[in-house]
Amino acid sequence: MEFFRMKRDIPFMSWGKYTTSVSLLTFLLALFFLYSKGLNFSVDFTGGTVMEVNTARQADLGVMRQTLERLGLRDANVQNFGSSHDVLIRLPLRHGVATATLSEQVRAALAQNDPSLKVRRVEFVGPQVGDELVKDGSAALLFVSLGIVIYLSLRFRWRPAVATILANLHDVVIILGFFAFFQWEFSLPVLAAVLAILGYSVNESVVVFDRVRENFRKMRGASVPQVIDNAITRTMSRTIITHGCTQLMVTSMLFFGGEALHYFALALTIGILFGIYSSVLVASPIAMALGMTRADFLVSDKKASSIPDAP
């Protein structure tokens, strides 16, 4: 069985103008939603208390809200979670309240109405920890981006390196844009997924640029767009199959992994889909726009230093 049997190279580079505009548009939209709606940060980042409780009978959210109000927790958010027996209670951080004991009070108060009530999960995060996580998260993002640029520069020189990291940061912004638009909860595992995607979809550009380098050696006399088109066409089969299979795994996580892995898998899914698109159709046009030539690839090859630059 073969899905991709290309006789001729697909002229990807001649579409560069359109693909770049599409990317730019999605990118700007993502930025717009990030700015206008913002991310729906989980308790990991904002601080506060989240409780997941399970009741034997169908949970009466109205009664629960009243109970919480009696405790003075007017700003509590109570909603069903997964089934009508599972309830998620979010209590925002409040100053001057011994929050560590809050969940115990809430449990006791709720259990008075419904003795069958069981607490399945409690998370309390203090304000300091949240701030630190935001800081650490940004530091990790910076570290990964810089690390990848440095590695790719060593491997290919700066133009392909910068093009790759721009293409992949564009993926990251788009994932965040989705989370902002749908107001999906942005938690620590989602951050981990975003960073993993950054590392993972760089693979894609690396594979393409590896092939570009090889082509520059083999295809003497071919123009830069021709070389790139050939590289993308030859690696496309592998791109689609690899990502398709990884997506099989992630889809399985999305459907069978339960609530805890839901947004994690969702972030990976968006990342994988846009990763394919951006590393093929965004990275290469950017590299060309930056003025990439033969010399960007043949630097690490001592024998190749005698080859003159392509005009």
Place this chain on the structure above:
Amino acid sequence: MNRFPLWKNLLILAVVVLAALYTLPNFFGQSPAVQISALGSNPLDVGVEPQIEKALAAEGLTPTRSTLDAAGLRLRFADPDSQLKARDVIDHVLNPPGEPLHDVVALNLVANSPAWLTDIGALPMYLGLDLSGGVHFLLQVDQQAAIDKRLDGDASEIRAELQEKQIYYDGLSRTGDQLRVRFHDAATQGSAQQLLEASHHDMTLKAEGADLVLGLKPETVTAIQDQAVKQNILALRNRVNELGAKEPIIQQQGPDRIIVELPGVQDTAKAKDIIGRTATLEIHLVDEDHSGPASLTELPPPGDILVQERQGRPVFVHKTVVLSGDVITDAGAGFDSQTNRPTVNISMDAKGARVIRQVSRENLKKRMAILLIEKNKTEAISVATIQDELGARFQITGLQSPKEASDLALLLRAGALAAPMDFLEERTVGPSLGAENIARGFHSTWIGFAAITLFMTGYYLLFGFVSVVALAVNVLMLVGLLSLMQATLTLPGMAGIALTVGLALDANVLINERIREELRNGNSPGAAIHAGYDRAFGTILDSNVTTGIAGLALFAFGSGPVKGFAVVLVLGILTSMFSAVLVSRALVNLIYGRRRKIERLSIGM
């Protein structure tokens, strides 16, 4: 050209067998157990085993297996309920009430794997809290409080020293992190400076007019902060041991934070209560000049605070702290030889002894209060009259029962925190949710793996099958490695294992596509295999390095479950390269390498 030398094949086989061996214990699971070990370094008396078994049988409890080794006697039980019951029964047999502690009886989780596996160090992975259920706390030590306390201690020490040497001073006060002692003239100031310089090496001394200003040296401040965290960790460890938690984790994080993790704890409310008891102890003198307050709402006179006794009686005590709990080196419950009433016997260090001797000598027949300070709540656990000059060892009397005495002794021994702590983070996962998370993690991995197997064998035929075997080996090696390292498996970690399958697959697809391309270019099947593996390797390395960078960043900046994910990701990259490059190559070599002439490759084209 497509043949590995024998040693290479054997090496790969050995690695795979080892990986399988170390993965194995994870399938046996763990049983709840009760561990009995003798106190101190003595070996356990072997004669207790039949005695314990008889007592258990009387309660209808039978251990599923029992093992005796250097660590003590371990009895396994079918479920946590009988484990808890058995613990109480055994504790009653070995440590009858009223007698000193004889043997330590603790709850434990013991791997079910056969002994030969345990002997080679093959143990199951630890399960993170999100999988096993339990509680996690992140506590912050209030270091300013530790410094304040130290300065208060220094102040009372200085008072005692000056009084002892009969150096008269006008007053001693603390502002911020400085102590100021006021003197009448320069001569007394000079002799005081001489005295204090000799006895307080860790403080800076400065003369200002007729005053002496004392401050803590920077290195002393660091030492106090460090000591506060260390001592709090020790106190927490003692408390958690009392709780009988299985394999608790108590460790320092950063300069002033402590992580407490109690996996498998069922009664989370109780755990929170015990950990949450961030109690500190202080000894104050009772204000004898003012008659006891009539009610709890009465305003205390200046320089006093109002506290409540155990029995509910309010009492005024001086604000000045005579001593705080950190000077106590040991505390034990006992009985007074004359009255035969329960007591607590306390030993304290040299510094504490000097202060208490001085204070007690000057305050004979007056009352002394021992205050237990919880968050925002102060209680006088004991108010007793000083009968005699106190030394490094003294007795607290006036206790209700032997039980109260032993509780107080425990709290004094284990519970004296050097500084109060704040909860920064709390995560509780119920045991049923943990079990569900395990099932979900397994499910999603298996279903995903099955889907990939179907696709790969359909698309690449035999080469696809080889890839799937390589993927399976990858998972095996990853789990084996994690077990060998005794890493903690979390739900994101399980997701990491699934994601690693995707990464490892990337390498296999790269190779298979390369081989197809070489065939299309007209190479012979044998040469295509060779060139395919060779050429793909550079690309595989490149793409894995970038994912590795992301993994390292997550490890460096992540915490808790994210760190678990990072560990799996980084290890997964290593195992995936091994499995894709060596394992699949070895299999392909075994299939095609021996044939003299290969007609065509079963690679789906």
